[in-house]
Amino acid sequence: MKNGISERNRHQGFTLIELLIAIAIVGIITAIALPSYSSYMENARRTDAKVILQEAAGEQIRFFSEYNRYATSMTELGYGDDATALSDEGLYFVSVSNNSATSFLLTATPVEGEVQANDTDCASFTISSSEIKGVTGAFSATPDRCW
Numbered sequence: 664m665k666n667g668i669s670e671r672n673r674h675q676g677f678t679l680i681e682l683l684i685a686i687a688i689v690g691i692i693t694a695i696a697l698p699s700y701s702s703y704m705e706n707a708r709r710t711d712a713k714v715i716l717q718e719a720a721g722e723q724i725r726f727f728s729e730y731n732r733y734a735t736s737m738t739e740l741g742y743g744d745d746a747t748a749l750s751d752e753g754l755y756f757v758s759v760s761n762n763s764a765t766s767f768l769l770t771a772t773p774v775e776g777e778v779q780a781n782d783t784d785c786a787s788f789t790i791s792s793s794e795i796k797g798v799t800g801a802f803s804a805t806p807d808r809c810w
Contacts, residue, residue, distance in 0.1 A: 708779050711752040712771035712788045713810065719748070719757055720790050723767050732764035733792060754779040755788075766792040785809035 677685075722740040723733050734740045736759055742748035747756040754777050761768035772787040773779040785804050789797040798809040 705779070705782050705784075708752070708754055709782070709785055709788075709809065711750045711779075712755040712757075715748065715750040715755065715757050716769050716771050716788055716790045719769050720767075720792075720794075723769070723792065733759075733767040735759055735762045735764075749774070753777065760789075761791075768792070 719737070719740060719742070726732075726734045726740060736746050737748040737757060738744060738746065740748075740759075742757075747758040749756060750771065753774065755771040755773055757769060757771045759767055760770045768789055768791050770787060770789045773782060782800070784801045785798050785808070786800040787798070788809065789799075791797075796806045796810045798804050798806050800809070
């Protein structure tokens with residue numbers, strides 16, 4: 664025992680410097696991981712558009728086999744009373760943007776005010792009756808990159 668303090672009690676707890684170093688390490692890890700995670704989530708939410716477009720394209724093919732023409736609105740495909748349909752997650756509106764009986768173009772655009780509205784790389788998705796997939800967005804956006 665030295666000055667009334669036992670050797671055991673003197674080594675308990677953390678010093679201020681140790682705490683500051685731990686906080687700095689956590690801050691650095693967070694600064695590196697957060698942008699990657701945000702990008703990952705944005706990418707994952709794009710699946711919402713792809714799923715409903717594929718589903719609606721299938722409905723168009725079914726509609727064509729029954730009526731010998733493609734539907735000119737989402738209402739005809741059974742997606743409610745509106746001209747547009749909302750995706751399962753509520754992140755995209757889907758519409759038939761080409762009113763032709765012999766072809767169709769389905770477009771999924773982000774819902775304004777939702778988190779995908781900030782996706783500038785792959786803003787909106789399209790799929791045509793000839794199964795051509797398209798995308799609008801930043802200069803670097805290509806269907807291969809976004810689909």
